[in-house]
Amino acid sequence: MSVRQAAGWTGPIDPKSPIGAQVHSQIKRAILTLELAPNEALSEKELSLKLGVSRTPVREALIKLADEGLVDIFPQRGTYVAPIRxxxxxxxxxxxxxxxxxxxxxxxxxxxxxxxxxxxxxxxxxxxxxxxxxxxxxxxxxxxxxxxxxxxxxxxxxxxxxxxxxxxxxxxxxxxxxxxxxxxxxxxxxxxxxxxxxxxxxxxxxxxxxxxxxxxxxxxxxxxxxxxxxxxxxxxxxxxxxx
Missing domain, CATH: 1.20.120.530 (GntR ligand-binding domain-like)
Known part of the structure; x- marks a missing residue:
């Protein structure tokens, strides 16, 4: 099985529901299904544009995903999808x-x-x-x-x-x-x-x-x-x- 490209993994954001939870859910789902592949670089700016939200909920989602072991955040180096350990x-x-x-x-x-x-x-x-x-x-x-x-x-x-x-x-x-x-x-x-x-x-x-x-x-x-x-x-x- 090849890892799928991430071109179409985002879905609509419902402004009437908590934005942060939706952003976290969408990014996490893309990581779990390998649409965002292990070791792939993650940009707050690019993710916010792709999801149509500000950078704040994206940043918060990435911090939470790091706590869950799915994202690695390296100060001064960047943020990456964690490899499968x-x-x-x-x-x-x-x-x-x-x-x-x-x-x-x-x-x-x-x-x-x-x-x-x-x-x-x-x-x-x-x-x-x-x-x-x-x-x-x-x-x-x-x-x-x-x-x-x-x-x-x-x-x-x-x-x-x-x-x-x-x-x-x-x-x-x-x-x-x-x-x-x-x-x-x-x-x-x-x-x-x-x-x-x-x-x-x-x-x-x-x-x-x-x-x-x-x-x-x-x-x-x-x-x-x-x-x-x-x-x-x-x-x-x-x-x-x-x-």
Whole structure:
């Protein structure tokens, strides 16, 4: 998969909604989908012109993205899209696994018919995206699927924490989507999680969620070899955790 050019990644800014949040969202989305490639220089002036906003919300967005590990700001040198750093990907996966396993265990104990129906609908939309090979849609639906568990468990801050750390991980997820059979496998794993939750089986739901979240290990080494320019200079083989 080649990295797409950034010519058309911007969307309209709604003046009736907070400008800063929209600017941050658009730039972040372009970085996560590699439309703004790792190590690409970022100009506040050019971004403000492209988005049709002043430089202030752009500057604030870049500072926030730096905090999220997606942008590197070097005084006197400039601002760049951060390379994908394998160590940060692994740390994000560790944090995400710890939180999502705890969440899915809680949900599986008490899942009701309404939530079961909600999950079935999400699987239906995912299957449509898989069959049509709509990779971007599948990634968005994947996030909605995982968010649903924190939502139903009334743990919104857990999802905010996950969102704040998984930027590096999301770029690996996006790179891996075109691999043959990959989204099909993710869909099957989602279906396994749903079945365990609907059966009110916390242990099985935990097992399936853990398997699913560790899927990154099956692709990251290959991705480093295929796209070395996207990763940090010291990209190394990912350490596998004990089972």
């Amino acid at each position: 394998v160590a940060e990907v692994m740390e994000a996966r560790f944090i995400r696994e710890a939180l999502e396993i705890a969440v899915v265990r809680r949900v599986a104990r008490d899942a009701d018919t309404a939530f079961a129906t909600r999950l079935d609908e999400q699987l239906r939309m995912q299957k449509q995206a898989v069959d049509a090979r709509r990779l971007d849609d599948f990634m968005l639906l994947d996030d909605q699927f995982h968010h649903a568990f924190s939502d139903i468990a009334a743990l919104p801050r857990s999802w905010k924490v996950i969102q704040s750390v998984k930027g590096q991980l999301d770029r690996v997820r996006y790179l891996s989507l075109p691999q043959p059979g990959h989204i099909e496998q993710l869909y099957v794993q989602h279906a396994d999680i749903v079945a365990a939750v609907q059966a009110n089986n916390p242990d099985l739901a935990t097992l399936h969620m853990k398997t699913h979240l560790r899927q990154v290990f099956s692709s990251i080494d290959q991705l480093v070899k295929q796209h070395p320019s996207l990763f940090g200079e010291k990209a190394v083989t990912a350490n596998r955790p004990g089972r």
